Amino acid sequence: MNNFDMIVISEEKENILVVMKTSEPPFDYLAEIEASLREKHYIGVVMIDELLHSGNTEERFIQGYFDGARFDSGQFAFELVPKKSKLREPVCFYLHQDRESLEYSILTTRQQKLIEHGCII
Incomplete structure (x- = not known):
């Protein structure tokens, strides 16, 4: 199993979204994320959605800068993402398709039900 996906989000200021x-x-x-970004010859801001690790909290999204070789480790910061942002959609779509991951996640029962019904949290 691949532990993350990378998605290009052109309409957001972050062009690459890493969905954990x-x-x-x-x-x-x-190290694996950096290797994938190097393969894409990417330089710029990266947003990481760690819903399955942090839950739907203020620490769900982490923003960092990738310089083409590695992340600047001192530049990671939690980012508040609006509820209507396209950045929230990919992980919810993944969990909607993978019910086992959803069931064993740290999400509340209510959050799980929302995702099961196709809602974006």
């Missing part, structure tokens, strides 16, 4: 598909911290996979 595990409840482990994204920093456990930083």
Whole structure:
């Protein structure tokens, strides 16, 4: 299983969204994420959605800067993302398709039901 997906989001200021598909911290996979970004020849801001690790809290989204070789580790910061943002959609779509991951996530029963019914949280 791939522990994350990368999605290009052109209408947001962050062009790359990393969707974590595990409840482990994204920093456990930083080397793999950096390798994928290098393959894409990407330089710029990256947003990481760690819904399965942090839940739907203020610490759900982490923003960092990738310089083409690695992240500037001192520049990671939690980012508040509006509820209507397209950045919230991919992980909810993934969880809607993968009910097992949804069921064993740290999300509340209410949040799980919302995602099961196709809602974006």
